[in-house]
Amino acid sequence: MARGVGSSDGKRRPITARELARMIGVSQSAVSRAFTPGASIAAELRQKILKFAEEQDYHPNAIASMLSKSRTNIVGIVVSDMSNPFYPALIQKLSQGLQRIGLQSLLFNITKGSNIEEQLSALRRYNVDAVIVISATMLSGATLHWATEGRAAILINRVVEDADINCVCCDNVEGARAIADHFHELGRRRVAYVSGLSHTTTNLERQNAFITRIAELGMTLTGRVDGGEYSYEAGRRAALEIAAKNNADAIFFANDILAIGGIDALREDVGKRVPEDISVAGFDDIPMASWPHYALTTFRQPLDEIVTVVVGMLEDGSCQPGQPSSVRRISGGLIVRHSTGPLG
Amino acid sequence: MARGVGSSDGKRRPITARELARMIGVSQSAVSRAFTPGASIAAELRQKILKFAEEQDYHPNAIASMLSKSRTNIVGIVVSDMSNPFYPALIQKLSQGLQRIGLQSLLFNITKGSNIEEQLSALRRYNVDAVIVISATMLSGATLHWATEGRAAILINRVVEDADINCVCCDNVEGARAIADHFHELGRRRVAYVSGLSHTTTNLERQNAFITRIAELGMTLTGRVDGGEYSYEAGRRAALEIAAKNNADAIFFANDILAIGGIDALREDVGKRVPEDISVAGFDDIPMASWPHYALTTFRQPLDEIVTVVVGMLEDGSCQPGQPSSVRRISGGLIVRHSTGPLG
DNA sequence: CTGAAAGCGCTTACAG
DNA sequence: CTGAAAGCGCTTACAG
Numbered sequence: 067m068a069r070g071v072g073s074s075d076g077k078r079r080p081i082t083a084r085e086l087a088r089m090i091g092v093s094q095s096a097v098s099r100a101f102t103p104g105a106s107i108a109a110e111l112r113q114k115i116l117k118f119a120e121e122q123d124y125h126p127n128a129i130a131s132m133l134s135k136s137r138t139n140i141v142g143i144v145v146s147d148m149s150n151p152f153y154p155a156l157i158q159k160l161s162q163g164l165q166r167i168g169l170q171s172l173l174f175n176i177t178k179g180s181n182i183e184e185q186l187s188a189l190r191r192y193n194v195d196a197v198i199v200i201s202a203t204m205l206s207g208a209t210l211h212w213a214t215e216g217r218a219a220i221l222i223n224r225v226v227e228d229a230d231i232n233c234v235c236c237d238n239v240e241g242a243r244a245i246a247d248h249f250h251e252l253g254r255r256r257v258a259y260v261s262g263l264s265h266t267t268t269n270l271e272r273q274n275a276f277i278t279r280i281a282e283l284g285m286t287l288t289g290r291v292d293g294g295e296y297s298y299e300a301g302r303r304a305a306l307e308i309a310a311k312n313n314a315d316a317i318f319f320a321n322d323i324l325a326i327g328g329i330d331a332l333r334e335d336v337g338k339r340v341p342e343d344i345s346v347a348g349f350d351d352i353p354m355a356s357w358p359h360y361a362l363t364t365f366r367q368p369l370d371e372i373v374t375v376v377v378g379m380l381e382d383g384s385c386q387p388g389q390p391s392s393v394r395r396i397s398g399g400l401i402v403r404h405s406t407g408p409l410g
Numbered sequence: 411m412a413r414g415v416g417s418s419d420g421k422r423r424p425i426t427a428r429e430l431a432r433m434i435g436v437s438q439s440a441v442s443r444a445f446t447p448g449a450s451i452a453a454e455l456r457q458k459i460l461k462f463a464e465e466q467d468y469h470p471n472a473i474a475s476m477l478s479k480s481r482t483n484i485v486g487i488v489v490s491d492m493s494n495p496f497y498p499a500l501i502q503k504l505s506q507g508l509q510r511i512g513l514q515s516l517l518f519n520i521t522k523g524s525n526i527e528e529q530l531s532a533l534r535r536y537n538v539d540a541v542i543v544i545s546a547t548m549l550s551g552a553t554l555h556w557a558t559e560g561r562a563a564i565l566i567n568r569v570v571e572d573a574d575i576n577c578v579c580c581d582n583v584e585g586a587r588a589i590a591d592h593f594h595e596l597g598r599r600r601v602a603y604v605s606g607l608s609h610t611t612t613n614l615e616r617q618n619a620f621i622t623r624i625a626e627l628g629m630t631l632t633g634r635v636d637g638g639e640y641s642y643e644a645g646r647r648a649a650l651e652i653a654a655k656n657n658a659d660a661i662f663f664a665n666d667i668l669a670i671g672g673i674d675a676l677r678e679d680v681g682k683r684v685p686e687d688i689s690v691a692g693f694d695d696i697p698m699a700s701w702p703h704y705a706l707t708t709f710r711q712p713l714d715e716i717v718t719v720v721v722g723m724l725e726d727g728s729c730q731p732g733q734p735s736s737v738r739r740i741s742g743g744l745i746v747r748h749s750t751g752p753l754g
Numbered sequence: 755c756t757g758a759a760a761g762c763g764c765t766t767a768c769a770g
Numbered sequence: 771c772t773g774a775a776a777g778c779g780c781t782t783a784c785a786g
Contacts, residue, residue: 079480080534080560082763093773098765105766108771128535129476130763133778136423138473140516149697154498161519170532171517172484175505188514190424191472216424298697326701334702353493353642357670358678359703426779437757442781449782452755474779477762 086124090115101126132193141380142194144174144186144213146201150296150323151352152367153200156222159369160198163377169195176204186213196380198222203263218385220376223367225267225393232385233393234375238271238349241365244400245318245347246279248363253409254316254345258289260304260328262296262320269320272349276318288312293324301327302335309336315344315409322348322355322364329360329405342410351401361404371396430468434459445470476537485724486538488518488530488557490545494640494667495696496711497544500566503713504542507721513539520548530557540724542566547607562729564720567711569611569737576729577737578719582615582693585709588744589662589691590623592707597753598660598689602633604648604672606640606664613664616693620662632656637668645671646679653680659688659753666692666699666708673704673749686754695745705748715740 083097090097092115099105100115118124132138141164148154161171172194176185182204189197196218199205205213207229210221214231221233249257257280261269277287289312293300301324308314309332319325325348332338332346340346348355351366375394379385384392427441434441436459443449444459462468476482485508492498505515516538520529526548533541540562543549549557551573554565558575565577593601601624605613621631633656637644645668652658653676663669669692676682676690684690692699695710719738723729728736 084763094764095766095773095775096771098763099772102765106771111771125531125535127537127763128532129473129482129537130778131765132473133477133763133780134765136778143517148498148502151495151498154492154495157517158492158519161517162521165519165529170536171519173487173501173505173515173517175502175509175515177506185509187469188472191469192514193471193473298701330702354698357642358674428779438780439757439759439782440755442779443756446781450755455755471779474762475781477764477779478781480762 080127081122081124083124083126086115086119086122089122090118097124098126136193138193138195139168140170140172140192140194142172142174142189142192142197144176144189144197144199144201144205146176146178146204147296148175150321151354152321152323152350155352156200156369156372159373160200160376163373164380167377167381169380176201178204182209183212189213196220196385198376199224203266216387218380218383218387220379220385222372222376223268225271227393230391232379232391234372234379235268235393235395236365236367236372236398237395238268239275240395241349241398241400242272242275242318243279244365245349245363246276246283246285248347248400248402248406249280249316249318249345250283250285252316252345252406255285256288256312256314257285257316257318258291258308258312258314259287260301260308260317260319260324261290261292262300262324263294264292272318272320288314293320296321296323298323298327298330300324302331304328305331306335309338316406317344317346319346319348322350322352322362324348325362325364325405326354326360329362339410341405341407345406347406355401356403363403363406364401366399366401368396368398424471425466425468427468427470430459430463430466433466434462441468442470480537482537482539483513484516484536484538485513486516486518486533486536486541488520488533488541488543488545488549490520490522490548491640492519494665495698496665496667496694499696500544500713500716503717504544504720507717508724511721511725513724520545522548526553527556533557540564540729542720543568547610560731562724562727562731564723564729566716566720567612569615571737574735576723576735578716578723579612579737579739580709580711580716580742581739582612583619584739585693585742585744586616586619586662587623588709589693589707590620590627590629592691592744592746592750593624593660593662593689594627594629596660596689596750598629600630600632600656600658601660601662602635602652602656602658603631604645604652604661604663604668605634605636606644606668607638608636616662616664632658637664640665640667642667642671642674644668646675648672649675650679653682660750661688661690663690663692666694666696666706668692669706669708669749670698670704673706683754685749685751689750691750699745700747707747707750708745710743710745712740712742 087094099107100112291304293304305328348364355362431438443451444456635648649672692708699706
């Protein structure tokens with residue numbers, strides 16, 4: 067076998083509990099108990115052992131612990147698209163939230179094309195305690211089931227109502243309605259909608275709520291384009307398409323990165339003024355949305371609350387396989403900026 | 411103990427090698443060998459076992475394997491700042507590169523303020539095979555040594571020449587000189603420099619090379635500001651400071667996200683034209699650098715090559731503790747865009 | 755090539 | 771409260 071990571075040259079083996087126990091003259095069980103909160107061990111013995119451990123730089127081997135407790139304290143985080151700036155922010159907050167309750171994050175970056183089950187096989191072999199799926203797209207229902215069966219699982223920003231699975235999701239209906247209402251108040255009447263991936267639940271919820279609401283308000287849907295992905299480039303292409311075919315005076319993009327691409331296309335490629343000629347709104351409130359050139363009106367996804375709910379479910383065990391699954395909708399908030407100013 | 415992730419309710423225990431072996435009527439060793447590439451086992455036996463395994467949905471338990479091989483196939487990735495869009499892109503490519511050679515990524519998101527060694531303690535307890543440190547900042551030399559001692563380690567974009575540690579880094583000197591040369595060709599003569607964190611090696615290299623080069627070229631350094639962090643907001647603040655005090659006709663920002671903030675401040679807050687009044691260049695080539703409003707001239711960090719080199723070092727074992735450490739400089743490339751157009 | 759057995763370093767009933 | 775011992779599910783010399 068090739069050398070490479072893990073070959074043993076140069077690595078000093080760390081000291082074990084048994085060795086430490088022998089040095090102190092206690093049993094190995096005692097050492098284990100000293101490191102187990104709530105274990106039945108005399109306070110002084112624990113102190114003594116911890117002191118020696120410190121001196122000898124002993125740390126319990128987590129791998130051995132995993133094996134005997136059949137619990138890893140590892141959460142698998144399944145992601146597919148870090149190019150949408152919304153995800154890095156979420157992942158960062160999430161992994162920090164998990165760290166706070168003693169859970170580590172094992173990152174699974176799935177890519178289109180290659181065999182996804184193969185990419186996720188480590189999820190099962192490593193016996194992660196829980197799976198958090200952030201990639202709204204990419205995973206079919208079957209793969210999702212396969213990847214999460216028999217273990218705690220939470221989907222973020224993807225909803226599967228029928229299947230027995232936990233979902234934590236921004237309130238897309240609330241958000242899409244808020245955008246529609248906002249367009250209406252601004253006097254916009256010919257609106258268009260741009261989706262990222264039309265079949266995703268995130269999109270369906272936003273799209274249906276938006277279209278329903280504009281109909282209620284007596285506005286016209288002048289165009290609907292599917293970008294094919296949630297990206298800056300897709301937003302540009304979609305905006306061009308809408309500008310070419312429709313006379314929309316407002317566009318709601320399914321998320322911010324699409325909207326930002328859209329604004330650039332409208333201004334740079336088509337020569338439209340945003341917002342004077344056409345209002346643009348997005349969804350998420352990524353950092354770039356507040357950059358002055360875009361000043362994008364958007365519906366904020368409450369990252370902190372989402373993370374709090376997810377971490378809470380992991381902490382209280384309510385996402386365990388035995389438990390009834392739930393769909394948690396987290397309320398967001400409309401952020402009005404310049405991209406939806408008055409007609410000019 | 412509280413319920414929570416890992417409590418056993420509802421989880422079916424997966425089948426073990428011993429159970430599978432009994433079903434087939436072979437030894438447990440045989441099952442293990444069937445799953446070990448290169449193990450001495452008859453081809454037919456292996457096929458038979460793999461077939462049964464498939465049927466019974468048996469997968470070797472990676473935790474047990476880790477314990478007996480004392481090798482985890484896990485790489486700890488230490489990150490501190492995912493808000494700079496350069497890092498998500500790097501992490502994504504890196505984790506995919508690692509996955510390709512069978513390594514999983516355990517993410518460590520360290521945060522200012524709290525105890526870093528505590529946050530990194532899992533790095534040791536989990537016995538990761540290797541540590542990749544991406545956070546240029548945050549880690550003191552001592553912490554770095556503590557976190558990586560005795561195991562394979564690679565620093566990305568941070569260089570510690572004296573310590574015995576592996577570094578993979580974009581050629582900052584090449585990049586900073588290229589920017590200086592480019593400013594000079596454009597006829598700019600009064601240049602300023604903005605750092606993110608002045609004490610980081612990344613900054614020192616870029617700054618020193620830049621300042622040295624402009625001196626060689628007979629240009630004047632009219633200002634130097636430290637942003638205090640690599641962020642959009644810091645870039646804005648720094649640009650304002652420079653605009654207020656100096657009459658610079660070009661600014662080199664230590665990275666793109668600073669430069670983008672700088673452009674916005676110059677245009678929105680100070681009313682300067684970029685590039686007609688002042689040229690702006692950055693470093694990294696993040697996606698936003700190519701957005702038309704910024705069209706930022708920058709020095710591209712070759713992400714793919716960096717990842718290739720890192721993965722290669724992990725694969726061939728050259729980053730093992732026993733091996734001599736090395737500093738690998740990866741060559742980048744100047745990307746000229748509109749932000750450094752001719753004087754207007 | 756194959757199996758029995760020791761061992762990886764913990765946890766945790768069990769008995770005292 | 772404490773220790774001896776079985777067990778977590780693999781890997782891998784060792785003997786055949």
